[in-house]
Amino acid sequence: MTTKNFQQALNEEFSQQTYGENPVELYEPIRYLMALGGKRMRPLMTLMATALFTDDWQKAVKPASAVEVFHNFTLMHDDIMDNAPLRRGKPTVHEKWNANIAILSGDVMLVQAYELLMEVEDSRFKKAMKRFNRTAAEVCEGQQLDMNFESREQVTEAEYLEMIKLKTSVLLGFALELGGIIAGASDKSCELLYEIGINIGLGFQLKDDLLDVYGDPEKFGKQVGGDIISNKKTFMLIEAIEKASGETKELLDKWLNIKTFDNVEKVKAVTEIYDSLGIKQLAETKINAYFDKGLRCLDALKVDEERKTELRAFAEMLIDREV
């Protein structure tokens, strides 16, 4: 019952999944993006959560894969919205094909996610579906807020946290909760699983924002500086706007309002402002706090401590991730 077994089961599942043939333009991008892999951590979380309560975690493999297919659908569309050139070290779908293809391929992936979720056994299916639908709507809400905030001058930290909770954390929460639902865990346990995922998710998105500035381009697989280029109101930018004064404030304002600029120059300038204000350390402290909170929720879960080892190790590993 090790992480390796879970990963192996997921890899097998994804390697035998077929997404459709004709028209080839509709289905090829799905194969392309899914084959690029990524961490596949959401389905792993589902399997780990199921295994907290039962040894029969194999029954969760297909529904778990639904969460990953859904996640990949959101990435395909997110990359259009964020004008992102790179995903997992390769050209994004809208760059390699075009935006219309990325929209439609993404749409059919969402349908495929539903197909896979139907593998939850009948008596637990309705709850799973209800929670999934709520989650999917919230992800859209978060994505819209994320875009709204790009052109807003003032965004509070609380608004940012609510936005990342919606666009990212709820899916991690659902991934864990789904594992509990499939295992037939109590409502109380399912709620705690969701809380664990929410807090880990907040730490995870804060870390994603940090890597977007400070990640190693060789490892990160996405365009470093993309958030700075599009004025994403990340925790780091919000803190910088609040902390900057005098010349630094003027400089930051200039870069936030400039209409035509050289991407490399803007990323370098804003990163230097972050450096001068100690923003990286602030973000790291915040990241640790949310992961800690998630781990404390895991402590509260009424399951043998031994069974929690893997999920705990997994969360700790995520804190230091570079990808």
Ligand code: IPE
């Ligand atoms: C990227 O998710 C989108 C965010 C919510 C930050 P991941 O970092 O899990 O991406 P992959 O699936 O491993 O590529």
Ligand code: IPE
């Ligand atoms: C992504 O947030 C959230 C969703 C895909 C729903 P980001 O836009 O920060 O994710 P990346 O950095 O492109 O992976």
Ligand code: MG
């Ligand atoms: Mg985005």
Ligand code: MG
């Ligand atoms: Mg993005």
Ligand code: MG
């Ligand atoms: Mg990001």
